[in-house]
Amino acid sequence: MKKNDLKSMGKSFTKYILIIGALLILLDFTFHRHEYFSFAEIYGFPAFFGFISFVFIVLLGKWLRKFLMRKEDYYDQ
Amino acid sequence: MISNIIPGLIMILTSFLLPTIPQYFRHPAMLLSVGLSALSLFNGYGTFLEWDVLGLNLILYQSDSLTFPFSIIFHIAAVLVIIFSWHSKNLMEHMATLAYAGSAIGALHAGDFFSLFIWWEATALTSVFIVFAGNTKAARDAAMRYLIIQVSSGVLLLIGACLLLYQTGNHNLTVLDLTTDFGIFIFIAFGIKAAFPFLNGWLQDSYPESSVTGTVALSAFTTKLAIYALARTFPGTDSLIWIGAIMTAFPVFFAVIENDLRRVLSFSLNNQLGFMVVGIGIGTELSLNGTVAHAFVHIIYKALLFMSMGAVLYRAGTTKASELGGLYKYMPFTTIFCIIGAMSISAFPLFSGFVAKSLIMSSLGGMGMVLIYFVLFFASAGVLEHSGIKIPYFAFFAHERKSKVKEAPINMLIAMGIAAVLCIGIGVFPKYLYQILPYTVEYQPYTIDHVISQLQLLVFAIIAFLFLVKFKLYPSEIRSTVLNSDWFYRKMLPGIGKPLFKKIGLLTELIYENLRFFFRLILNKSQKFSNSSYIKVTTPSFAATILISILFIMLLIVLI
Numbered sequence: 001m002k003k004n005d006l007k008s009m010g011k012s013f014t015k016y017i018l019i020i021g022a023l024l025i026l027l028d029f030t031f032h033r034h035e036y037f038s039f040a041e042i043y044g045f046p047a048f049f050g051f052i053s054f055v056f057i058v059l060l061g062k063w064l065r066k067f068l069m070r071k072e073d074y075y076d077q
Numbered sequence: 078m079i080s081n082i083i084p085g086l087i088m089i090l091t092s093f094l095l096p097t098i099p100q101y102f103r104h105p106a107m108l109l110s111v112g113l114s115a116l117s118l119f120n121g122y123g124t125f126l127e128w129d130v131l132g133l134n135l136i137l138y139q140s141d142s143l144t145f146p147f148s149i150i151f152h153i154a155a156v157l158v159i160i161f162s163w164h165s166k167n168l169m170e171h172m173a174t175l176a177y178a179g180s181a182i183g184a185l186h187a188g189d190f191f192s193l194f195i196w197w198e199a200t201a202l203t204s205v206f207i208v209f210a211g212n213t214k215a216a217r218d219a220a221m222r223y224l225i226i227q228v229s230s231g232v233l234l235l236i237g238a239c240l241l242l243y244q245t246g247n248h249n250l251t252v253l254d255l256t257t258d259f260g261i262f263i264f265i266a267f268g269i270k271a272a273f274p275f276l277n278g279w280l281q282d283s284y285p286e287s288s289v290t291g292t293v294a295l296s297a298f299t300t301k302l303a304i305y306a307l308a309r310t311f312p313g314t315d316s317l318i319w320i321g322a323i324m325t326a327f328p329v330f331f332a333v334i335e336n337d338l339r340r341v342l343s344f345s346l347n348n349q350l351g352f353m354v355v356g357i358g359i360g361t362e363l364s365l366n367g368t369v370a371h372a373f374v375h376i377i378y379k380a381l382l383f384m385s386m387g388a389v390l391y392r393a394g395t396t397k398a399s400e401l402g403g404l405y406k407y408m409p410f411t412t413i414f415c416i417i418g419a420m421s422i423s424a425f426p427l428f429s430g431f432v433a434k435s436l437i438m439s440s441l442g443g444m445g446m447v448l449i450y451f452v453l454f455f456a457s458a459g460v461l462e463h464s465g466i467k468i469p470y471f472a473f474f475a476h477e478r479k480s481k482v483k484e485a486p487i488n489m490l491i492a493m494g495i496a497a498v499l500c501i502g503i504g505v506f507p508k509y510l511y512q513i514l515p516y517t518v519e520y521q522p523y524t525i526d527h528v529i530s531q532l533q534l535l536v537f538a539i540i541a542f543l544f545l546v547k548f549k550l551y552p553s554e555i556r557s558t559v560l561n562s563d564w565f566y567r568k569m570l571p572g573i574g575k576p577l578f579k580k581i582g583l584l585t586e587l588i589y590e591n592l593r594f595f596f597r598l599i600l601n602k603s604q605k606f607s608n609s610s611y612i613k614v615t616t617p618s619f620a621a622t623i624l625i626s627i628l629f630i631m632l633l634i635v636l637i
């Protein structure tokens with residue numbers, strides 16, 4: 001097996017995901033997306049919400065390490 | 078005749094017979110017992126077995142539209158676990174697993190709180206052996222903590238049941254509310270097993286310590302039994318909406334930084350229970366259907382994810398993200414099954430999570446609960462993060478692996494394959510799932526609005542992941558312990574208790590020391606007194622002096 005398998009896989013995965021993402025946003029302009037709450041009907045709202053939520057979760061989780069992370073043998077001490 | 082036998086009981090009886098059955102026939106016998114128990118699914122609805130004991134009428138076997146879907150999925154889960162553990166020769170674990178599954182199925186069919194209590198404790202006592210079977214020091218310690226918590230839940234349930242009987246004269250399973258004391262006891266008892274916030278520590282503590290196969294069994298029954306019990310007793314209880322919403326949101330942050338992937342899945346389990354609890358809290362027919370549907374599909378995809386991590390543990394010897402990566406080359410089938418589980422739990426359209434979660438989201442949207450709706454929407458991005466991406470990414474991809482490992486054994490692949498087929502099957506043909514739900518509700522999950530909205534959320538969350546990895550913002554995996562609510566009884570209480578008891582110990586020692594000094598003084602004095610020359614003539618011995626002084630003290634006490 002080649003060594004850069006994972007890298008090339010990652011690259012093509014990124015490419016396809018970006019294409020799908022772009023298509024989804026374009027699709028949003030072709031029809032009126034009905035939602036339960038009117039502000040969620042703004043173009044690309046779920047996309048924006050998903051992106052921001054994900055970044056928020058990861059960065060806040062990372063920050064919480066300061067308070068919640070201990071050594072692996074913490075409970076054995 | 079067979080229609081009067083409590084479902085699950087035959088599995089418990091078979092588990093006791095397992096030691097007498099040759100190793101080769103054990104798994105077929107276990108499957109057969111599950112099959113026989115599953116015949117009860119054809120009995121229809123009604124009360125089939127009651128028992129008058131000590132003036133109480135216990136309803137041991139009843140079934141209705143709420144027990145039915147849970148009973149089906151518990152039987153399916155038992156089958157999956159048995160196939161997944163086909164290679165294993167651990168007799169204790171097989172016995173415990175079969176009895177545990179049987180107890181959980183029995184519990185579903187209890188019609189009163191006392192019968193439920195018996196099964197409730199039976200699930201605790203059987204499942205603790207599964208944790209024990211992890212067979213490490215960590216597993217044995219976790220098992221003891223697990224047992225204490227689980228039994229406490231049962232004790233609270235019993236107190237609630239007794240109070241209910243005493244105050245109302247009724248002990249049948251009915252809808253309760255939180256204005257009564259028995260309601261509160263029973264609510265907390267259920268809340269412990271449903272892993273409410275701050276009562277959840279036992280889950281992430283014990284499940285990841287169990288064996289390769291044990292965790293799969295554990296993940297299916299206890300918590301979903303609690304969901305069933307809550308759905309039966311507390312539908313429409315408003316506080317459950319908030320409790321559930323907190324449960325969906327807070328574990329996602331813990332899951333981001335946890336290193337052990339089976340513990341990540343345990344946090345994820347907690348988050349999934351949150352969705353179900355919200356559904357119970359709303360309490361409409363649509364939302365309760367959503368809760369049941371979610372429990373049904375969740376058992377399958379969660380088992381699938383735990384099975385895939387079990388296979389990784391079995392072959393690679395660890396599930397620590399910091400030690401894994403690159404397994405896709407060596408375990409391609411496990412990788413595919415894991416990704417199917419990950420896509421199901423993340424609720425991609427055409428996968429089972431989508432058709433179940435939609436019911437709960439729609440009932441929230443329909444009721445105009447905007448805040449809770451978006452907490453759950455946010456938590457959906459969290460599910461994608463920890464179960465959808467983190468699990469498959471760190472186990473199978475992340476970086477190249479240096480040492481080779483083998484693909485999972487064939488029995489594991491078969492069990493994972495069945496679960497994967499069910500995940501996709503339910504996602505593509507949701508009407509079969511909807512048919513067995515408690516209420517008849519017309520619902521169409523595949524509307525263009527809904528599909529596009531969900532896909533946008535998921536795809537852009539994945540793009541966010543790629544963005545964070547690209548700019549090296551995604552936290553690297555570190556070998557560590559993440560504090561959770563079990564910290565309170567594992568560190569804080571001993572932290573306060575140990576020095577406190579030490580001080581009390583010192584104090585009692587001081588008191589004893591002084592008493593000893595005082596008695597020695599009395600002894601010396603009386604000895605000197607008895608030895609003195611003028612008393613020797615009339616008093617025979619030292620013993621008599623002591624006796625006389627004791628009598629004197631007693632007399633003094635009496636007089637006072």
